[in-house]
Amino acid sequence: MAKTLQLISGTIDKSSCVLEYMGNHGFNGLKKAITMKPEEIIDQIIEAKLLGRGGAGFPTGLKWKNMYAIEDDTKYLVCNADEGEAGTFKDKLFIEKDPYIVFEGMLIAAYVFGAKEGFFYMRGEYRSFTGRLNKAIEDLKEAGFMGKNILGVEGFDFDLHIISGAGAYVCGENSSLLESIEGHAGRPRAIPPHLPQGGLYGKTTITNNVETFAAIPIILDRGPAYFRSVGTEEDGGTIMVCLSGHAKNKGVYEIPMGTSIRDVLYDEELGGGTVSGKEIQFFHLGGQAGAIVFPEQFDTPFDAPHLREEGLSKGTGAFVVADESVDLIKYLIKVNEFFIHESCGKCTPCREGNRQMILLLKKFDEGTATEKDFETIGILSKTMSFASFCGLGQSATTAMASVLRQRPTIFTDRIQYTEEELKGVFA
């Protein structure tokens, strides 16, 4: 496989972990950053073509530029480590093996924005890592990389708090996450104000994913051109992909942007095909909120512009692989159950839409569906994505929509009755 950035280098278990991290290019990015103006740092991130790794793929440099332009006496940083998407476990690897690179990215952001406080928001299920992360923060303070006058720069002060959620998927959505940090129930906020203006405690707040922060030190250390050269011109760097389900080699792999999907799925150093040796029927890309991808799309290079042409997005980089034994309708029912469980219930299209959707899907599963049900699935799917209050409901039918687009016969082949005939069956 082509070169990668080797984003994860160390292991926190060693007592000399700060030194080990430093011996591995650690803090070179931060040391460069403090010799530069904030605008120059932002320009480098824009040039690197780093797209956020949290799911939406928003250009990080542009986000930082907008945030930098806002005047506020207090700015907060938040690292989103909620990682609630099914089939996604790459942020956990940073937390377990190499949180320093993420913290270094946050320190660079703190320097740029003059932020004095940051929050590392971790999903409830990762709570057991809190102790080791706090130990890493203590080590950093001792070594002069956190606390007051960092690296001897007068006024460069930064403290980081580790916060744990309570296991709600919706808390990965930025505004719910901030509500949760503030001690309220994790529910999405009405927008505007947008988060940069009215974020945590009403102050200017920037939120990035774990992997996004991890890429920042590398861009500063090795330069934006190098970062792009590892990935593609329009989508720089590498991405951590998580292979699960029927994949033979389950795990987290760092791949250069632009790697073909087929290689990710079949290369022996990556997914290696399926455990059963059966063909891959489809894989679910980017978690439950993502699309189902079928073999005719497997030659697509894995980068934002190529995926966009196929109507896809990278999402979180999750590849939940399904071999030929999987019943796609039953799979969609499972996806739907996830969203019923995770919907916060605040708005009708998501709360009720998901419940109606499962009733329809079960009719196709049981063989009692009609053409009208097929039509209703299409309308409901569009309505939920258009009318739901937050990203959870808006993306709950992405998988469904991709199947309707690519494999409508999965549904139509199971239509046995017209509405009139069905009335007769149960008369």
Ligand SMILES: Cc1cc2nc3c(=O)[nH]c(=O)nc-3n(C[C@H](O)[C@H](O)[C@H](O)COP(=O)(O)O)c2cc1C
């Ligand atoms: C329901 C929902 C769950 C989300 N979960 C996560 C998550 O676990 N981690 C994450 O980084 N972003 C998550 N996001 C996306 C964030 O809202 C946000 O786009 C992201 O943290 C921005 O970081 P980035 O620009 O570095 O990608 C979620 C969004 C929605 C709508």
Ligand code: SF4
């Ligand atoms: S779409 Fe509505 S019900 Fe669903 S999680 Fe968001 S606010 Fe809650």
